[in-house]
Amino acid sequence: MEAINNVINFFKSITEEQLIDIGIAAIIVLFSLIISPIISYIFIKMFNIKEKDKSKIKKNPLYITIKALIVCIGIYIGILVVNPPQNVLEICKRGFQIIIICIIAKGLIELVDPKSGIVRKMRDENKIDGNKTVANFTSKILKYIIYIGTGLLILTVFDINPSSLIAGLGVGSAVVALAAQDFVKNLISGFSIMSDKPFLVGDWIEVGVNQGTVVEISFRCTKIQTSDNTIITIQNSVFTTENVVNWSRMKQRRYLLNIKLPLETNVDEIERITKKIKFVLKNNDDIDKETIQVHFDTIGLDSMNVIIYMYTNIVNYADYLVFRQGVNEQILKVLESENVKMAYPGQNVYVHQVEDNKDEVKGDKINKENKKRIQK
Numbered sequence: 001m002e003a004i005n006n007v008i009n010f011f012k013s014i015t016e017e018q019l020i021d022i023g024i025a026a027i028i029v030l031f032s033l034i035i036s037p038i039i040s041y042i043f044i045k046m047f048n049i050k051e052k053d054k055s056k057i058k059k060n061p062l063y064i065t066i067k068a069l070i071v072c073i074g075i076y077i078g079i080l081v082v083n084p085p086q087n088v089l090e091i092c093k094r095g096f097q098i099i100i101i102c103i104i105a106k107g108l109i110e111l112v113d114p115k116s117g118i119v120r121k122m123r124d125e126n127k128i129d130g131n132k133t134v135a136n137f138t139s140k141i142l143k144y145i146i147y148i149g150t151g152l153l154i155l156t157v158f159d160i161n162p163s164s165l166i167a168g169l170g171v172g173s174a175v176v177a178l179a180a181q182d183f184v185k186n187l188i189s190g191f192s193i194m195s196d197k198p199f200l201v202g203d204w205i206e207v208g209v210n211q212g213t214v215v216e217i218s219f220r221c222t223k224i225q226t227s228d229n230t231i232i233t234i235q236n237s238v239f240t241t242e243n244v245v246n247w248s249r250m251k252q253r254r255y256l257l258n259i260k261l262p263l264e265t266n267v268d269e270i271e272r273i274t275k276k277i278k279f280v281l282k283n284n285d286d287i288d289k290e291t292i293q294v295h296f297d298t299i300g301l302d303s304m305n306v307i308i309y310m311y312t313n314i315v316n317y318a319d320y321l322v323f324r325q326g327v328n329e330q331i332l333k334v335l336e337s338e339n340v341k342m343a344y345p346g347q348n349v350y351v352h353q354v355e356d357n358k359d360e361v362k363g364d365k366i367n368k369e370n371k372k373r374i375q376k
Contacts, residue, residue: 025078032074040066065107072099097157105150112142136201137194140218182237183220189236190219198239203248204317207239211247227317252288252311253320255327259335260303260343269338270296274306276334284330286312286323303343 040063041054057063076096084092114136155161194217199205203214205224210232212224221233261270278294281287288311297307308331314323335342 021082025081028078029074032071036067036070039070061107061110065103068103094157098154101150101153105146108146109143112139114139137217186220186236189240193236193239198244199246203246206245208242250315252313253315255310255312257308259306261340262343265304265340269340270304273334273338277331280330286314302345
């Protein structure tokens, strides 16, 4: 409140010399606003000569950061020229330091972002593979380091020693260590995922009872999107204790089907059906011809079983479902052409009435004997 009153009193008691200083300060600020885009543009062109699109240059994180720094420096110089009261100048000085730290931190955060042009350029020049998992993971770690560093620097602006603050937290270090156990475990597991690469973003995986497409890998957890479009968050430590099946790493998918034909189906019909199914499958370009197996497998209690076994080069799950539907329809058409329907589980019930007939015969004999006795 005292600082505000000093500012008000300063403007009330302003002199001609101070008006001139304010005019000079305004010119300095205006000049910084004019030259900031020019200097930023020249600086970016020095490191990126091939880029000719001005709109892309103006979106560059370095361009925005340098421009903001020049404007802030111009404003600060203008404040120094005006020469406000010492306590107001001290506040402006600290505010200027905090703003400079935040501007630089924001520029660094945008530079390490995987979507930034600089990161993409480095990835292309080093011919890094197309996956973005490592880039996203490293980017998040660097961002947290920048956040922590920014916070520590801001503390120094307020004359707070970060080392003494950290030492003061040593009393509760045991509690913090216990609370951070899961965090550290997940972090180490995250690094393990990055190094071993059991899966990448976009892979279809199965871990425990959950399966889906990997949409994000962070240093703490991994998010997968299931077939019903729900997002499941799994702690990274789970991947060190559970078996992970990466279905996207398959070169081929297996198709297995067991057809149950009625018991009254004769051998000739079964032979024709198996030959026709083989013929249909061999004319399907998505099937590995050398893996096709169609055989009369077993004779069951309620059906004749024909097994169909093969591999397809379609590994994407959604495409595989379409392929499977097409094959199933072709097999049904073969059965329809032979007028053979699928068998279904059934049970024959036989009623044994022999004992009942004997009882009826015995009853008739007794009735006849009784009649004879009555007649006598």
